[in-house]
Amino acid sequence: MSLFGAMYTAISGLTAQSAAFSNISNNVANSQTVGYKAVGTNFQDYLTQSDADENDSGTVISRPDYENDVQGTLTPTSAPLNLAISGQGFFGVSETAGTTTTGQPIFSQQQYYTRTGDFSLDDNGYLVNSAGQTLDGWTVNTTTGAVDQSALVPIQVSVGSYPPTATSTINLQAGLPATAPTPSTTGGPNVTSQLQVYDALGTSHTVTLNWTQTSNGVWNVQVVSPDDTVTGANGSSPASTPGDLGTATVTFGGSTSGAVDPNAASGTPSGISVDSNDGGTITAPAANTTNQASFTFVANFGEGAQNVTVNLGDYGSTTGTTQYAGTSYVLNGVTQDGVPPGTFSSVTTTTSGDIQANYSNGKSQTIAQVPLITFDDPDKLQSENGQAFIATNTSGTPLIGPAGSGRSGTLVTSAVEASNVDLATELSSLIVAQQAYSANAKVVTSADTLLQVTLDMKQA
Numbered sequence: 359m360s361l362f363g364a365m366y367t368a369i370s371g372l373t374a375q376s377a378a379f380s381n382i383s384n385n386v387a388n389s390q391t392v393g394y395k396a397v398g399t400n401f402q403d404y405l406t407q408s409d410a411d412e413n414d415s416g417t418v419i420s421r422p423d424y425e426n427d428v429q430g431t432l433t434p435t436s437a438p439l440n441l442a443i444s445g446q447g448f449f450g451v452s453e454t455a456g457t458t459t460t461g462q463p464i465f466s467q468q469q470y471y472t473r474t475g476d477f478s479l480d481d482n483g484y485l486v487n488s489a490g491q492t493l494d495g496w497t498v499n500t501t502t503g504a505v506d507q508s509a510l511v512p513i514q515v516s517v518g519s520y521p522p523t524a525t526s527t528i529n530l531q532a533g534l535p536a537t538a539p540t541p542s543t544t545g546g547p548n549v550t551s552q553l554q555v556y557d558a559l560g561t562s563h564t565v566t567l568n569w570t571q572t573s574n575g576v577w578n579v580q581v582v583s584p585d586d587t588v589t590g591a592n593g594s595s596p597a598s599t600p601g602d603l604g605t606a607t608v609t610f611g612g613s614t615s616g617a618v619d620p621n622a623a624s625g626t627p628s629g630i631s632v633d634s635n636d637g638g639t640i641t642a643p644a645a646n647t648t649n650q651a652s653f654t655f656v657a658n659f660g661e662g663a664q665n666v667t668v669n670l671g672d673y674g675s676t677t678g679t680t681q682y683a684g685t686s687y688v689l690n691g692v693t694q695d696g697v698p699p700g701t702f703s704s705v706t707t708t709t710s711g712d713i714q715a716n717y718s719n720g721k722s723q724t725i726a727q728v729p730l731i732t733f734d735d736p737d738k739l740q741s742e743n744g745q746a747f748i749a750t751n752t753s754g755t756p757l758i759g760p761a762g763s764g765r766s767g768t769l770v771t772s773a774v775e776a777s778n779v780d781l782a783t784e785l786s787s788l789i790v791a792q793q794a795y796s797a798n799a800k801v802v803t804s805a806d807t808l809l810q811v812t813l814d815m816k817q818a
Contacts, residue, residue: 361812363406363415365805370417371798374401377420378791385779386788392488393430393474393745394777396784398423426736426747430473430778432770438706439485441475442775445767447730448473450510450758451491451746465492465512470746471731471739471756476774479705483515485713489744495713495726505727510758513713513726517702520717522560524661525696528553529669530567533688534610534681538571546570547580549687553668555583556696558661565603565657567668575611575619575681580604581655581668606630606653608670610681617676618651630670649673697721709769711761730766731756 378399388394400423405416432442443449448471454463462482470491477485477493485493494510530551538548547568555563568580581603608630609619618630630653651670656663671678700719707713711728733739734754739747749756761769 360415361805361808365802365809367415367417368798368801368805370419372795372802374399374418374420375791375795375798378787379795381422382784382788382791385784386781389777389779389781389784391745391777392476392774393472394779395428395430395473395745396425396777396779397741398425398787424737424739424741425778426739428778430775432773433776434773435476436772437476437478438704438772439477439479440772440774441477441707441728442770442773443473443475443730443767444770445730445765446736447732447761447766448736448747449475449728450494450731451487452494452512453491453746463492463512468748469494469510469756470742470748472744472746473775474745479515483517485513485515489746491744491746493728495711495728498712498724498726500723500725503724507729507758510729513728515705515713515715515725519702520697520700520719520721520723522556522558522699523695523697524558524664525555525666525694526664527667527669528555528692528694530679530692531671531677531690532679533684533690534569534571534577534679535684535686536574536681537683537685539685539687541570551687551689551692553692554694555657555659555664555666556694556698557659557664560698561659562698563657563659565655565666569687572607575609577608577610577681579606579608579653581606583657583659585659587658587660603655603657608651608679616680616682617674618670618679619673651675651678707769707771709761709771711769728761728769729758730761730769731758732764732766733757 381397381399385396400421402419402421403416404419427446429444432444441449451470451472452465453468453470455466456464458464463484472487472489472491474487474489474491476488480486487493492512495513497506497511498504499506530553532551534549541548547570549569551567551569553565553567555565557563563583563585565581565583568582570578570580572578582601583603584601586601586603610616611619630651649672651673652667654665654667656665658664669678697719700717700721702715703718704716705713706716707728711730712724713726713728714722715725716722733749733756735752738750738752738754740750742748757764759766761767
């Protein structure tokens with residue numbers, strides 16, 4: 359082994375330790391960077407000659423040791439659009455390559471991947487993280503709910519409106535008194551229930567149920583709405599009472615005391631019957647087609663005929679409308695499926711990856727879904743700016759699937775993944791790299807001294 363060989367070996371050691379020092383420095387600097395993945399250092403020995411008779415000095419080289427598959431700590435946040443991945447998956451993101459004349463972004467064709475999930479809405483309605491990358495996902499048909507998994511596209515939230523929905527079903531939970539109170543007016547109902555019904559334009563209308571006890575456990579319920587424009591059976595003639603939409607008879611008792619009578623007479627549920635002489639249009643369930651104690655009235659608020667079913671619960675069930683001892687009517691709850699028009703209020707995420715637009719009328723729509731992407735060898739991904747990666751031949755083909763499927767991992771909402779850098783490990787490695795660098799430098803100076811001795815031999 360020559361002195362020059364020893365010097366060259368030591369110099370390669372200095373170069374390798376410099377690379378290790380650079381990786382450590384980068385890790386320490388990014389210890390607080392969301393989604394950052396640490397890079398370690400591997401050292402490899404390159405030999406020039408090594409056999410039984412001679413071992414010449416070789417060199418050492420450093421290679422980066424990527425830690426893309428090492429999970430960082432999941433940290434809760436107060437931001438509803440923040441997402442973190444617990445598992446091996448990555449988010450698909452796009453980077454902008456410019457803007458249109460109207461200020462809309464033009465996205466690069468290159469697909470990027472990241473674990474940086476501190477997303478928020480930008481001025482154009484896109485979900486963008488702190489590195490400026492736009493979250494990609496699958497579009498969702500807001501009418502059918504179908505998810506288009508054919509392509510990943512940048513997710514944009516449209517600040518639009520939620521269309522109104524006409525009421526078609528009302529669920530009434532109430533307690534009728536077995537001892538009916540005296541009506542407030544002569545010949546009037548014993549108790550009344552007021553319901554809100556929305557028409558096709560989202561306008562609210564009041565519908566009143568007038569309950570009159572005709573005998574023990576038997577009540578006539580008259581449906582009245584002053585906003586109805588066409589009253590009478592099938593809309594052909596006016597009803598005897600303005601706004602009268604029909605009358606049904608509800609019988610309580612049977613095998614379950616207090617519930618709507620579940621017994622049937624001639625195949626027709628006896629708990630609900632219809633007054634065929636009434637001016638309005640009202641129907642009861644067809645024989646044996648449903649276990650639901652309900653009746654349906656037809657209203658017209660100027661947008662055409664509107665069928666509304668009032669559900670009193672299941673026959674024999676005590677979870678809907680019942681009759682028990684007492685003298686007071688108790689309204690326990692009313693729900694209905696109609697809504698007025700709504701304006702956009704916010705956007706939220708779910709653990710299943712759904713991006714939901716929320717509206718002022720209390721409704722929400724899933725507008726996109728965030729899948730997760732996995733690779734056979736994520737450590738072979740190529741690093742890019744902003745904690746992003748691109749696929750390589752050695753990383754494997756990107757596998758795209760819903761969150762929670764396969765080995766992609768699960769999503770955690772209102773959270774981010776912190777850097778996976780361990781500062782204690784990095785500082786320990788820094789000490790080792792510093793000492794190794796000093797040792798290699800000492801070899802260089804020692805080789806220089808030996809060479810100087812050799813030169814001095816000639817002068818002597």
